[in-house]
Amino acid sequence: MALGPAPSNVKLKSGQSTGNYGLAFTLVTSLFFLWGLANSLNGSLIKQFQIALDLNRFQAGIVDFAFYLGYFFMALPAGYVMRKFGYKRGILLGLLLYGGGAFLFYPAAEVRVYGFFLLALFTMACGIACLETAANLYVTVLGDPKKAEWRLNFSQSFNGISAILGPVIGALFIFSKNEYTQDMLTAMAPAQAQAIRVQEALSVQGPYLIIGTILAVITILFAVIKMPEVGAEEEQAAGKISITSLFRHRHLTLGIIAQFANVGAQATLWGYFVDLKLDFSREGHWAVAEGYMNIINSLTGSPTDMSLTQIAGFHASFALVLFMLGRFVGTSLMTRIRPNIVLSVYAIGAVAMVVIAMLVGGLTAVIALSFTYFFQSIQFPTIFALATKGLGAESKIASSLVIMSIVGGALMPLVAGALFAKGPVYALLVPLVCFVFIVFYAMQGYRITSDDLHSANIPPEIAP
Numbered sequence: 170m171a172l173g174p175a176p177s178n179v180k181l182k183s184g185q186s187t188g189n190y191g192l193a194f195t196l197v198t199s200l201f202f203l204w205g206l207a208n209s210l211n212g213s214l215i216k217q218f219q220i221a222l223d224l225n226r227f228q229a230g231i232v233d234f235a236f237y238l239g240y241f242f243m244a245l246p247a248g249y250v251m252r253k254f255g256y257k258r259g260i261l262l263g264l265l266l267y268g269g270g271a272f273l274f275y276p277a278a279e280v281r282v283y284g285f286f287l288l289a290l291f292t293m294a295c296g297i298a299c300l301e302t303a304a305n306l307y308v309t310v311l312g313d314p315k316k317a318e319w320r321l322n323f324s325q326s327f328n329g330i331s332a333i334l335g336p337v338i339g340a341l342f343i344f345s346k347n348e349y350t351q352d353m354l355t356a357m358a359p360a361q362a363q364a365i366r367v368q369e370a371l372s373v374q375g376p377y378l379i380i381g382t383i384l385a386v387i388t389i390l391f392a393v394i395k396m397p398e399v400g401a402e403e404e405q406a407a408g409k410i411s412i413t414s415l416f417r418h419r420h421l422t423l424g425i426i427a428q429f430a431n432v433g434a435q436a437t438l439w440g441y442f443v444d445l446k447l448d449f450s451r452e453g454h455w456a457v458a459e460g461y462m463n464i465i466n467s468l469t470g471s472p473t474d475m476s477l478t479q480i481a482g483f484h485a486s487f488a489l490v491l492f493m494l495g496r497f498v499g500t501s502l503m504t505r506i507r508p509n510i511v512l513s514v515y516a517i518g519a520v521a522m523v524v525i526a527m528l529v530g531g532l533t534a535v536i537a538l539s540f541t542y543f544f545q546s547i548q549f550p551t552i553f554a555l556a557t558k559g560l561g562a563e564s565k566i567a568s569s570l571v572i573m574s575i576v577g578g579a580l581m582p583l584v585a586g587a588l589f590a591k592g593p594v595y596a597l598l599v600p601l602v603c604f605v606f607i608v609f610y611a612m613q614g615y616r617i618t619s620d621d622l623h624s625a626n627i628p629p630e631i632a633p
Contacts, residue, residue, distance in 0.1 A: 193396045196391065196396070197260070197303075197304050197307050197308060198323075198324040199387070200263075201304060201324045201327045201331075202327040203384065204297045204300055205327070205328040205330070205335070206332070206338075206380060207267070208297075208332060208335070208439070209331070209332040209333070209334070209335025210335040210339060210376070211439065212336065212441070212443060213340075213343050213344065213482065214229075214339075214373065215233070215444075216339075216482075218232065219351070220349050220350075220369050221281070221370040223354075224283070227587055227589070230441075232440070233436045233579060234582065234583055235291045235294070236291070236578070237580075238291060239290070239294025239296075239297070240579075241573050241575070242298075243295040243299060244298050244302055244569045244573040245569045245570075247259055248302055248565050248569030249566075251303055251306075256307050257396050259299055260299070260303045261388065261391055261392060262296075263296045263297065263298070264300065264384055264387060264388040264391060267293050268384035269292055269381075270291070270296060271289075271377045271378070273285070274377035274378070274381075278370050278373055278374045281366070281367060301572050302568055302572045305572070306565060308320045308321050309557065317554050318551055319503050321550040321551075322503060322547055322551065325496060325550040326493065326496040326497055330493055332492060333489040334486075335489070336483065336485035336486035340475070340479045340480075340483050340486065343372045343376065344372075345368075345372070412566060415563055415566065415567055415570060418567075418617075418618075419614075419618050420555065420617050421560065421567055421571075423615070424555060424557075424610065425571055426606065427607050428552050428553065428556065429576065430603035430604070430606045431552055431603065432578040432581075433578055433580065433581030433599065435549075436581060437582045437599050438541055438542070439485075441585060441586075442484070442538065443482055445596075448593045449526075449534040449535050449593060450531055450532040450534070452477070453532045455487075455532060455535060455536055458483060461483065462480065462483035465483065465486075484535065484539065488539040491539055491540060492543060492545065492546045495515070495544060495547065496546040499515060503547075509551075509555060509611050512548065512555075513608065513611040513612050515545070515546070516544070516548065516611050518540075518543070519600075519604040520604045522538065523541060524601065526541075527597050527598075530594070541600070552610065553568070553571055557571060581600075582599075585597075
């Protein structure tokens with residue numbers, strides 16, 4: 170199956186040349202790879218900051234709060250930038266903010282101020298919000314509407330590939346080989362404990378400097394390459410769209426809630442996975458994940474005598490391998506099965522895995538939570554595509570609202586962090602409730618109403 174769209178399926182804005190659609194699709198797909206790193210590194214930061222900055226789990230969880238809050242504040246401005254200036258400029262704005270935030274990690278680590286780190290994360294997230302708002306919608310409209318979900322899931326698969334690297338980077342370059350706990354540091358001489366905390370903070374500089382440099386190169390590449398500006402013809406004549414009017418679309422409104430739940434569950438599980446692994450099975454390890462760790466270590470020449478936290482980081486990375494596998498399997502299934510049915514199966518699987526983890530505990534819980542990554546893999550792109558389907562001129566602002574709902578990743582981990590005081594099983598109530606709602610959306614909430622079909626002139630073969 171061709172990866173790029175056929176030009177006959179694409180409607181260009183007036184005055185735009187056709188350009189190379191395959192190249193445009195490839196470049197935009199590369200963005201999915203780039204922002205996966207930032208998302209998957211947050212879990213390493215949450216664990217690392219507990220030692221480096223002397224934080225408890227709830228305080229460290231504010232990493233996700235600051236990160237996903239950037240999505241909330243930037244998604245609508247990003248949508249307006251796209252409507253006024255086009256997809257390319259929206260992407261360039263996102264790359265500049267993302268790269269700038271990554272470079273801010275260097276001075277933040279030097280002064281070791283938590284608020285500075287949170288500012289850097291917020292800036293990165295604002296950039297990624299621009300990229301996601303532009304790229305997610307761009308790939309859905311850059312081709313045959315009937316294959317929008319397939320294209321988005323294919324592009325998002327590269328997000329899954331890069332997400333694997335985050336925990337590996339954390340385990341090899343951020344987490345210390347020496348295992349430290351708050352009790353150990355409290356028992357040390359103040360000067361010695363302070364020196365360890367400083368070193369732990371400085372360990373984040375290198376990875377984020379490299380990310381910032383890569384983003385600078387990609388920004389230059391996007392700036393010099395011409396890309397087609399895609400848009401439905403009716404969008405050109407559309408006046409100012411009222412945000413509140415968009416909520417008349419039932420499938421969009423419920424999709425916003427479903428995406429809030431999906432990202433809330435993802436941020437909770439990804440952000441606290443290392444902690445959950447250490448809580449449920451500190452000494453016991455999943456043999457498959459250990460084998461994966463040994464392969465990575467042999468390829469990188471890393472030492473094998475790792476701390477329990479580093480080993481837990483590799484468990485998180487292997488869970489993201491399952492995430493990537495789930496994305497490719499789900500994308501393949503969507504060539505033969507309706508996207509909402511695939512989403513239903515995956516969401517039910519995620520519910521089952523969380524329930525097993527809560528009821529059984531131990532190493533079984535760690536394995537079950539790893540498989541939630543597989544079942545969550547296709548949820549974001551499929552919910553996005555279903556929620557914004559058939560909205561025509563309203564699609565860019567609608568996509569901003571769906572991206573704004575990513576703020577669930579800011580709020581749900583805080584709730585889970587507070588529930589950790591009662592135990593990890595209580596914290597897992599957060600993703601459980603989230604996945605249950607997604608099951609409802611996949612089975613019923615995604616449906617486009619007859620009024621929407623009529624008002625938007627959606628062809629019956631495109632409607633779910």
